[in-house]
Amino acid sequence: MVRAIGLYLTLVVPVMAGATGWIPARWYSNDPSTLELVRATPVNCLVLESSLWSRAFGEQAAAMGVSVLGVVKPGDELADLTTRSAAAKLQGIVFEGVFPKELLERTTAMLRDSRLTVVELGPRTRMTLNSPGDIVATNQGVWPGINIADDGSAKSAPSGAPWIDTNTGFLRFVRSALPAGSQSQIWIGYAPPPKQVIPVNRYLQAIADAELLGAHWLITLDADLSKRLMAREEKAVDTWKKMTGLLGYFQSPGPWRNATAYGGLALVQDIESGGLYSGGILDMISVKHTPVRAVPRRNLSDGEMKQVRMAVNVDPALLDDAQKEVLRRFTRGGGTLLTAPPGWKFPPQREDQITLDKEDVKILDQIWREVNSMTGRHNLGARLFNVASVLSYLSSSDDGKRISLQLVNYSDYEIENVTVHLLGKWKSVKVRGPGKEDRSLPVFETDDGTGVELDRLGVTAVLVAE
Amino acid sequence: MALRKSWAPSRRELLSSFAAAPAVALGASTPPSAPVAIARCTSYGEDQAALLRGMFDKIGGLGAIVRGKTVTVKLNLTGSPALRFQGKPLGSTHYSHPAQIGALVRLLGDAGARRIRLVESGYGTAGPLEEYMLDSGWNVRAIKNAAPNVEFANTNALTVKGRYARRKVPGNPLVFPSYMLHPAYEETDVMVSMAKLKDHATCGVTLAMKNMFGITPASIYGDDAGADEPNENPTKGRVDTCHFGKRQPARIAEAEVDSQSSREPGFRMPRITAELVAARPIDISIIDGIETMAGGEGPWIRDHWRGALRAVKPGIMVVGTNPVCTDTVATALMGYDPRAPRGQGAFRECDNTLLLAEQMGIGAADLKQIEVRGVRMEELLFRFTA
Numbered sequence: 076m077v078r079a080i081g082l083y084l085t086l087v088v089p090v091m092a093g094a095t096g097w098i099p100a101r102w103y104s105n106d107p108s109t110l111e112l113v114r115a116t117p118v119n120c121l122v123l124e125s126s127l128w129s130r131a132f133g134e135q136a137a138a139m140g141v142s143v144l145g146v147v148k149p150g151d152e153l154a155d156l157t158t159r160s161a162a163a164k165l166q167g168i169v170f171e172g173v174f175p176k177e178l179l180e181r182t183t184a185m186l187r188d189s190r191l192t193v194v195e196l197g198p199r200t201r202m203t204l205n206s207p208g209d210i211v212a213t214n215q216g217v218w219p220g221i222n223i224a225d226d227g228s229a230k231s232a233p234s235g236a237p238w239i240d241t242n243t244g245f246l247r248f249v250r251s252a253l254p255a256g257s258q259s260q261i262w263i264g265y266a267p268p269p270k271q272v273i274p275v276n277r278y279l280q281a282i283a284d285a286e287l288l289g290a291h292w293l294i295t296l297d298a299d300l301s302k303r304l305m306a307r308e309e310k311a312v313d314t315w316k317k318m319t320g321l322l323g324y325f326q327s328p329g330p331w332r333n334a335t336a337y338g339g340l341a342l343v344q345d346i347e348s349g350g351l352y353s354g355g356i357l358d359m360i361s362v363k364h365t366p367v368r369a370v371p372r373r374n375l376s377d378g379e380m381k382q383v384r385m386a387v388n389v390d391p392a393l394l395d396d397a398q399k400e401v402l403r404r405f406t407r408g409g410g411t412l413l414t415a416p417p418g419w420k421f422p423p424q425r426e427d428q429i430t431l432d433k434e435d436v437k438i439l440d441q442i443w444r445e446v447n448s449m450t451g452r453h454n455l456g457a458r459l460f461n462v463a464s465v466l467s468y469l470s471s472s473d474d475g476k477r478i479s480l481q482l483v484n485y486s487d488y489e490i491e492n493v494t495v496h497l498l499g500k501w502k503s504v505k506v507r508g509p510g511k512e513d514r515s516l517p518v519f520e521t522d523d524g525t526g527v528e529l530d531r532l533g534v535t536a537v538l539v540a541e
Numbered sequence: 542m543a544l545r546k547s548w549a550p551s552r553r554e555l556l557s558s559f560a561a562a563p564a565v566a567l568g569a570s571t572p573p574s575a576p577v578a579i580a581r582c583t584s585y586g587e588d589q590a591a592l593l594r595g596m597f598d599k600i601g602g603l604g605a606i607v608r609g610k611t612v613t614v615k616l617n618l619t620g621s622p623a624l625r626f627q628g629k630p631l632g633s634t635h636y637s638h639p640a641q642i643g644a645l646v647r648l649l650g651d652a653g654a655r656r657i658r659l660v661e662s663g664y665g666t667a668g669p670l671e672e673y674m675l676d677s678g679w680n681v682r683a684i685k686n687a688a689p690n691v692e693f694a695n696t697n698a699l700t701v702k703g704r705y706a707r708r709k710v711p712g713n714p715l716v717f718p719s720y721m722l723h724p725a726y727e728e729t730d731v732m733v734s735m736a737k738l739k740d741h742a743t744c745g746v747t748l749a750m751k752n753m754f755g756i757t758p759a760s761i762y763g764d765d766a767g768a769d770e771p772n773e774n775p776t777k778g779r780v781d782t783c784h785f786g787k788r789q790p791a792r793i794a795e796a797e798v799d800s801q802s803s804r805e806p807g808f809r810m811p812r813i814t815a816e817l818v819a820a821r822p823i824d825i826s827i828i829d830g831i832e833t834m835a836g837g838e839g840p841w842i843r844d845h846w847r848g849a850l851r852a853v854k855p856g857i858m859v860v861g862t863n864p865v866c867t868d869t870v871a872t873a874l875m876g877y878d879p880r881a882p883r884g885q886g887a888f889r890e891c892d893n894t895l896l897l898a899e900q901m902g903i904g905a906a907d908l909k910q911i912e913v914r915g916v917r918m919e920e921l922l923f924r925f926t927a
Contacts (some may be wrong), residue, residue: 236625237623450673452668460672460675460678461622461675461676461677461678462676463622463623463624463625463676486625486628487628488628488676491630491678492678492679492680493678494675519682526903528680
């Protein structure tokens with residue numbers, strides 16, 4: 076009987092998710108009727124500018140199990156924030172931008188005393204990775220997608236793949252830098268470029284860029300789409316449905332969720348050695364589809380390096396004796412270690428900076444060439460073919476009996492015939508994509524293990540090998 | 542005199558120049574001629590094996606040429622597979638099409654070829670050609686299984702055991718006295734150039750002959766080739782050495798005949814192309830114009846006098862045994878005058894490779910001396926100029 080009631084409550088009474096379960100989106104109206112747009116979608120946390128805070132909206136949202144957070148920005152009045160939050164039925168406050176540290180700490184403590192969740196949506200350099208709260212967030216992200224030149228063509232060298240603007244390298248680092256077992260959720264804010272028509276695929280890529288690493292994009296619509304969506308124009312609603320559909324796919328249960336990064340290449344890197352940059356070494360390696368895991372120096376241990384065959388130490392000077400000894404044992408055991416050019420250090424990251432300056436990119440390019448030469452054609456977990464516009468993330472279950480390879484396609488078209496060579500023998504490989512049933516793929520033998528062919532790749536798919 | 546933007550013949554001129562003339566015994570000073578088969582094909586979904594078989598039958602059949610032989614098929618995989626035009630499959634724009642490659646491999650196997658070796662110098666890499674093809678989105682296993690003894694070779698470096706082979710340019714060389722090539726080109730009984738019907742920014746058109754430029758290894762002729770020894774891990778193209786003559790190839794190869802000659806790509810590249818074909822003759826030319834691109838040879842071409850690149854579907858196939866004759870017919874089918882001198886038509890900014898090859902005695906570049914078999918040329922005419 077008790078169980079039956081519990082089930083009833085689950086079905087009928089909306090339950091507000093805790094902060095670690097929030098899927099956020101900026102919202103552009105305080106008209107309670109617009110909440111119908113999030114009904115039955117994974118979006119369960121709406122973020123409102125202070126001009127839109129409204130009790131009626133907050134109450135209606137709460138009744139639907141949707142949390143509402145209010146945004147405050149530097150310069151906003153903070154004195155009666157707790158009172159105003161309560162009046163608007165907010166579940167928390169998002170501090171967006173750069174606030175004086177002391178003021179932020181004081182206000183945050185006050186809000187937390189009132190059981191309000193606080194999200195600090197500031198510079199990457201201010202993220203508290205060592206002792207994160209429920210949500211660790213930044214408003215500094217690049218708008219993901221293939222970099223388009225002024226003439227509309229994809230930016231690339233005559234010989235090279237198109238360059239993909241992505242936050243995945245940064246998010247890889249952040250994931251690895253969070254304390255072991257942390258349940259903290261990573262939010263990242265980026266906005267569509269202004270004065271451009273943003274096709275729906277670009278929004279889907281923006282979602283996938285964060286979700287690939289288990290983070291959430293704080294959904295931000297362009298001015299035109301947000302206006303049309305709040306007015307519930309049919310095409311805008313269509314776009315929204317596609318977006319929330321993709322979000323639903325990423326939230327669905329799957330072995331890749333919360334799995335750990337897998338791969339034979341380790342990048343020993345920290346905040347001081349460029350971990351918070353986009354377009355850094357992690358992104359450069361990712362473009363080559365070399366499965367790589369970031370290893371902050373405090374995580375350096377024999378256990379961490381157990382599956383690793385090659386490692387890159389970005390800033391040897393940062394390591395203490397014990398950490399250096401781990402790498403010595405790694406090389407004595409047959410591992411290959413590459414270090415950055417002597418005397419070179421990552422430039423200190425300014426608060427307003429998320430990508431590298433041109434001169435530093437040149438030096439990084441040298442490192443990348445060395446890495447590329449070292450990894451060569453080695454299979455360090457998976458080799459992928461026909462994936463110039465794709466980024467991937469390889470993860471493994473704790474027991475190593477199952478690996479997942481997530482793929483995100485940043486081009487505006489489906490890719491045909493992607494080939495994957497997985498390292499080692501795998502009996503079965505299944506593919507799952509948004510709105511599609513799991514499907515077994517025929518496996519074939521390759522020099523380094525198991526091969527599969529994926530006939531089509533839309534925005535995203537995941538291969539699960541067992 | 543105003544330059545003609547393109548060859549725009551009247552119907553009467555067209556019929557006159559397309560009038561098929563039977564292959565005749567030509568005098569010693571007359572370049573050789575051979576029949577060329579042309580056909581309409583509008584989709585790679587059509588039976589490519591049947592199409593090619595029918596075309597080979599029209600020019601004497603495949604068996605007589607390839608039975609018991611090592612057949613080397615030079616594909617056209619120009620530029621990195623990562624570079625796509627408007628996101629389209631590479632085979633639909635500037636690469637050879639995998640369906641057609643598979644069909645050709647099958648036909649060669651059926652016709653009794655002893656060994657079939659697919660070759661290309663993959664852009665900026667000495668990695669296995671199979672992986673280059675996988676990166677192109679092709680089913681390599683299907684191609685490999687289409688016939689017995691199918692091999693793949695990336696000829697950009699010395700990717701097999703053996704030594705580079707020196708191929709002398711017969712007669713009077715134009716740029717280089719000889720070329721050092723991957724051994725695959727020496728171990729060849731029958732050379733097939735499988736090309737795409739395309740405009741070319743430097744050479745006017747790129748067809749069966751221009752496709753052979755890709756046989757030069759970047760290890761020796763590349764921009765990052767060693768000064769003395771080959772660089773067996775090349776990562777660049779061959780622009781500095783070949784197009785602009787800014788440097789000489791690695792010393793393992795012979796240097797240019799005349800280092801004071803023009804450094805202009807429109808002068809050099811047609812000559813290099815013609816003499817490469819003289820040094821490593823082509824036995825079968827296959828030109829795929831079913832789907833391709835107009836305005837340039839690949840998506841990296843910008844700001845060219847032809848204007849914007851376009852994906853086009855001419856629906857044309859051309860097959861022949863003499864590469865000059867085959868290219869001549871193909872050039873005409875593109876709406877260009879095959880005999881146009883420099884400054885005219887497709888050759889606005891370059892010398893005419895067809896005429897250079899004709900002067901070297903490789904083949905006739907005159908439609909009146911080429912027997913065209915299959916459908917009438919005017920039925921297939923597809924103007925590449927916008």
